[in-house]
Amino acid sequence: MKIHLQTPEEIRPQIWKELGRASLDRHHEWRTPVLASADADGLPDARTVVLRQVDAVAGRLTFYTDSRSPKVAQLQAQASAMLVFWSARLSWQLRLRVACSVITSGPEVDALWQGVKQSAAAGDYLSPLPPGAVLPSGSGTADAAEVKVPAPTHSFAVLRAQVLQMDWLELSRDGHRRAQLSASTWEWLTP
Template sequence: MTGLPAIEAAIWQQLARACHDRHHAWRTPALATVDAEGLPEARTVVLREVDAAQRRLWIYSDARAAKVAHLARQPQAVLLAWSPRLHWQLRLRLRVMLHTGGLALASRWARVKLSPSVGDYLSARAPGAPLDDGPTAPPAEERAHFAALEAEVLQIDWLELHRDGHRRARFDRHAACWLQP
């Protein structure tokens, strides 16, 4: 694979594969946001859906998570992924739309509520809340804390580390170009 169009197509194929392959390294990339003080925050997320034609990624979250508050204030983020098998690093610049209601969220919740991860969104305590020794509150009302992050990929920075020479390229909706690694 040598041409920029073939590399970009392979990137999107690997991202789509990561949604369904629990062992793909890109299934759990790091999402970086900016907090209220302007400081960077990063955490591992799970890539849930990829729409290559629309250049969109979907990530699920507890609506009370800090990343949701960060994205409500500043809807830009960076997703960082590394694949040791491919020797590829991706940095994706994103514009994120939050879904806390509506059809887009309801259809995703219908699938999540049948999965083992449903409990991640029904906790009475917000992510990062201090735990005490008191009784655990009952689960929250169904879907009360489920949110979906719809991320438009604005730019992809691709880096291939190879013993015969590294390669780097940038892709966006309008152009692609080679970069110095």
């Protein structure tokens, strides 16, 4: 169903509503946005991430990651990043300028890990090899018997993205519309 919004006062809550839905519905198009950061050479590095939690009041999104992932080092060196979402159903593109923080230990990480460790995804955070490591065989999977690195207890980490600015674009046969929204201001932009 196509939603036609008239004002940023309507756009902002609808964006947060869709983000909230995406965090709960694995089939929602916004469930897997692209997170773009800068690598050590200042070059763009982008990857798909899975949206896990949304706090509209705080303006914050939560993702899970392996603490050994290159994106963790990138975001610890430069917290600024961009999230890009696309919904064909709504004909909306959403770009979020965010400030990221990575939490690798503590009660919150422990509590979230308790839920994850019971799922099939637990293996992603228990691998003896970090993401992007070359595998010792051509099998495509990290066989623990072949890997000579001790497995960590877990490498689960929480990635928080504080939304600083939203850039919303609606594509329509009747004319495209674009708005830029921050915590307290908004303006219409040329699409």
